[in-house]
Amino acid sequence: MPRVPRAEAERSRRRVIDHTARLIREKGPDQVSVPEAMAAAGLTHGGFYRHFTSKDDLLAHALAAAFTERREAMEQLADRPGTDHTPRTEFLDRYLSAPHRDHPGHGCAAAALAADAARTEPGSPLRTAYTAGLRELLDALAALPDGATRQDTLADLSTMVGALLLARASDDPALSDELLAAARHRLADQAPGH
Secondary structure (H helix, E strand, C coil): CCCHHHHHCCCCCHHHHHHHHHHHHCCHHCCCCHHHHHHHHCCHHHHHHHHHCCCCHHHHHHHHHHHHHHHHHHHHHHCCCCCCHHHHHHHHHCCCCHHHHHHHHCHHHHHHCHHHHCCCCCHHHHHHHHHHHHHHHHHHHHHCCCCHHHHHHHHCCCCCCCHHHHHHHCCCCHHHHHHHHHHHHHHHHHCCCC
């Protein structure tokens, strides 16, 4: 069997990671099988071990990619030229929105996978990757140019993730919308400078 060029192998690996990142945010890591992850990337299950040592290895890489995606979105907001909203306000509006609530596969890994990470053993690859991603997310939120303290940033992220989790869990659309709106309002009122 001919060898696959290194660049092509890396593109395949990246596709598997990206598709798995979406799948685990949609379904949870326990509900995503290796064959499903490989198929989502357009590859066969047989090639899995050329890219990863185990499912846990894949999950850790996918979770890291999901957190990096969120951090990069925040950095793009911070780098945008002046608008009517601060980068922090813009981020809150996007985070605490119906589209984010309704599409967890493309959303924040902190909210989508909090319960899954909490159920794993300390030191597990999933929990370790989750903790590293959480730190990355906190650093990116703290880097938004709004003068927030570390304490503010911790409280903001806790409120955002909690509100999103509750809004997703509710089967009452009005209550779900209220939860998101209340969190946006609370965080806007507590923004530095208010």
